[in-house]
Amino acid sequence: MVTLTGFVRSFSEKYEAERGAKRVSGVVGLANDIEVRLPSSEERPDPEIAREAVSAIKSQLPYTFEHITPVVKNGWVTLEGEVEWNFQRDLAERAVRRLKGLRGVTNLIHIQPRIAPSEVKRKIEEAFRRSAALEAGDHGRWWMGLGGILSIVAGVLLGIMPLLGAIVLTWWLGIYAMALGLTLLVLAYRLRSQRHTDHLHDATPHAA
Numbered sequence: 001m002v003t004l005t006g007f008v009r010s011f012s013e014k015y016e017a018e019r020g021a022k023r024v025s026g027v028v029g030l031a032n033d034i035e036v037r038l039p040s041s042e043e044r045p046d047p048e049i050a051r052e053a054v055s056a057i058k059s060q061l062p063y064t065f066e067h068i069t070p071v072v073k074n075g076w077v078t079l080e081g082e083v084e085w086n087f088q089r090d091l092a093e094r095a096v097r098r099l100k101g102l103r104g105v106t107n108l109i110h111i112q113p114r115i116a117p118s119e120v121k122r123k124i125e126e127a128f129r130r131s132a133a134l135e136a137g138d139h140g141r142w143w144m145g146l147g148g149i150l151s152i153v154a155g156v157l158l159g160i161m162p163l164l165g166a167i168v169l170t171w172w173l174g175i176y177a178m179a180l181g182l183t184l185l186v187l188a189y190r191l192r193s194q195r196h197t198d199h200l201h202d203a204t205p206h207a208a
Helices: 011-022 046-060 086-096 117-160 162-203
Strands: 002-004 030-032 068-073 076-083 104-107
Touching: 002 011, 011 030, 011 104, 046 068, 046 076, 046 086, 076 086, 086 104
Parallel strands: 002 030, 076 104
Antiparallel strands: 068 076
C-alpha cells in the first residue's frame, strides 16, 4: 500500500504524481492524500471554472456534452450525468483535468447503454444467421457463373474440334455434376442446422 502526501500547486501535478506511482512495479494499492495549494494568482471563482468546464467537455464530446453537468464547489469539479459508453465518461474527466484553478475532480457520470445487453446478443445472433444465408446465396451465384463459363468453352470446342470437344465436354460435365452435388449437400446440411437453431431460439422463452 502506497500513500502519497505533500503539497502541489495544481491538480494536474497531483494527478501526474498518482499516475507515476501506479506505474511502479509492485504497487497494488494507492492513497493519494496530496493537497492542492493553488497560488493566489491561480485561484478562480466557481462560476468561471464551471463555464470553462462546460466548454472543455463540449470540445471533446460535441454530441453528448449536454448530458453531462459539471458542478463546482470551492474549485472542486463533480461531473454528473449519463453517457452511453465508458470512453465518453473518461473523456469528460480528461477534458476538465487541466483547468486553471482546479482543486480536484470527482467523476460520478453513470454509464447507461441505449440498448440492453440482451438486445445486443439478439442482434448479433441475427447478424450471424443473415451472414450464413448470404454465404449460401454467394455459393449459388458462383456455381451459376462457373456453369456459364463452361458452357461457352464447351460450345467453342465443339465448333472447332467436334470429336475432342465431345470428349472434353463429357469429362467436364461429370466433374461439374459431382462438384455441384457435393456443394448442394453441404448447403442443405447448413440450412438444416440453421433452421434447427432458429427453432430452438423461437422455442426458448424470453423474459419480458
